[in-house]
Amino acid sequence: MLKLYHAPLSRSARVLWLLEEMGLEYTLETIPFRDLLAGKHRTPEYLALHPLGLVPLLEIDDGTRLFESGAICAWLTDRYPERGLAPLSSEAARPSWQQWMYFSAATLEPPAWTIIRHTRMLPEDKRNALALASAKRRYGEVLAVLEAEMADGREWLLGEAFSSADIMLVLTLQWSPAFLADFSNLKAWCARAMARPAYRRARHAG
Ligand SMILES: N[C@@H](CCC(=O)N[C@@H](CS)C(=O)NCC(=O)O)C(=O)O
Known part of the structure; x- marks a missing residue:
């Protein structure tokens, strides 16, 4: 188990x-x-x-x-x-899945986490305006890349099939939902994902 x-x-x-x-x-x-x-x-x-x-x-x-x-x-x-x-290792979507899994941890999360630290987590006297401004700029760039990726109207990040990459990215995007205001594709994608029964069950479980 x-x-x-x-x-x-x-x-x-x-x-x-x-x-x-x-x-x-x-x-x-x-x-x-x-x-x-x-x-x-x-x-x-x-x-x-x-x-x-x-x-x-x-x-x-x-x-x-x-x-x-x-x-x-x-x-x-x-x-x-x-x-x-x-996707299985033999499938065409596999490289994309791998790319987005790493992107989530290595590219999306660092600026998202820096923003949280310098707005909510750190005591006020430890927050750094320069670090925050630079993270906000970077986060905006990264969100724009994702917004363009989802612009073709696909349902999930890899197309028709929901995958663990959707989970990794969507939950990170929820750290600061206000930043999604100008990104309609991202907002719609997050809403679709969080309407899934498994998301609701997970919220209920813990
Ligand atoms: N890169 C790790 C980060 C894990 C992490 O930082 N977890 C936080 C919660 S989101 C934690 O356990 N914090 C407790 C602590 O720092 O003592 C992962 O993605 O699993």
Whole structure:
């Protein structure tokens, strides 16, 4: 049985949504968001499971542990190919799927996270206007790339098939929904994705 260490409103929501989309059996160890922010989960027991004390963490049936939300989502979709949440390695859409999975973690997330840190997370005296301005500029560029990608009216990022890449990107876009105001394709795509029953089940589960 898969076991997910999860906190609501955190990056582990990506894995939870994916587990629901895939219809896999799992157990959930939920850390309340307040406790995560306060660092209460950083017990010696948890640090022995995850050396940085972060969520998500997935324990796999054979005792293997995996962290990094993108890696967990990629592993799950490849481990259960029959669930259809990523193109098979033989399919034409596979390179795109891989591109967007990495794009999510390496290109979309850094400016999105910098914006959150310098507007909400850091104490006011630690916020840096220059870092914020530069992240906002970069985030705008990255959103424009995604907006153009979705401009042909496709339903999902890879076309007709919903994939784990949709989950990775859509949930990151939700960190600062106000930035989507001028990007109608992105807003419509996020709304479609979040109307999926699996998204609602995941919200309800944790
Ligand atoms: N790159 C990692 C980042 C994981 C991460 O930073 N998780 C945050 C929640 S979104 C966390 O566990 N923070 C708790 C802490 O820093 O103690 C991933 O995508 O899984």
